[in-house]
Amino acid sequence: TLPSDILVNILDRLNVREAARTSILSRRWSQLSCKLPRLIINAQPDGVSRSNSNISDGDFVRINAAAVEATKSLLTRRCPGEDTIRLLSTTFYLRGDVSISIGHAVGSAMTTQKIEKAEVTVLTVKERRHCTLDDVLNYGAQFVSFFNECLNAFTGLTRLYMENLRFGFNQSI
Numbered sequence: 146t147l148p149s150d151i152l153v154n155i156l157d158r159l160n161v162r163e164a165a166r167t168s169i170l171s172r173r174w175s176q177l178s179c180k181l182p183r184l185i186i187n188a189q190p191d192g193v194s195r196s197n198s199n200i201s202d203g204d205f206v207r208i209n210a211a212a213v214e215a216t217k218s219l220l221t222r223r224c225p226g227e228d229t230i231r232l233l234s235t236t237f238y239l240r241g242d243v244s245i246s247i248g249h250a251v252g253s254a255m256t257t258q259k260i261e262k263a264e265v266t267v268l269t270v271k272e273r274r275h276c277t278l279d280d281v282l283n284y285g286a287q288f289v290s291f292f293n294e295c296l297n298a299f300t301g302l303t304r305l306y307m308e309n310l311r312f313g314f315n316q317s318i
Contacts, residue, residue: 188212248295284310
């Protein structure tokens with residue numbers, strides 16, 4: 146049997162989906178996932194463009210829900226302050242309560258874990274070329290709501306990427 150630190154190193158080289166599949170096969174591997182130094186959770190499926198007509202609104206909801214569950218699962222199983230998170234990176238679609246759930250999980254981690262680098266990428270369902278002025282203002286309003294609901298998620302953030310949003314005159318962060 147390999148020592149735990151070697152197994153954690155191997156798990157760290159896998160993406161979250163591969164690590165989850167591996168964890169299903171082995172009880173010991175699943176217990177090690179809470180020690181991973183890099184947590185990269187991406188709601189944007191590999192090789193899938195939002196302009197792809199095969200992606201429905203229901204697909205976006207399921208993709209975002211999976212990102213929420215992965216974020217919550219990986220962050221809630223960690224012992225506070227035990228293992229430093231070298232990188233916490235999460236990418237998700239700005240859609241109602243789902244993004245707020247991710248924000249709360251990240252905010253909780255920011256207050257209870259040692260995190261060296263934290264990145265949040267906020268995507269919109271529509272690509273820029275398909276957004277109207279109303280769309281970008283609506284996305285801006287959604288982001289302000291997200292920000293106000295999840296202040297702790299922004300306390301130690303080292304990178305924030307947002308797209309396709311614009312803030313109205315009465316919106317303040």
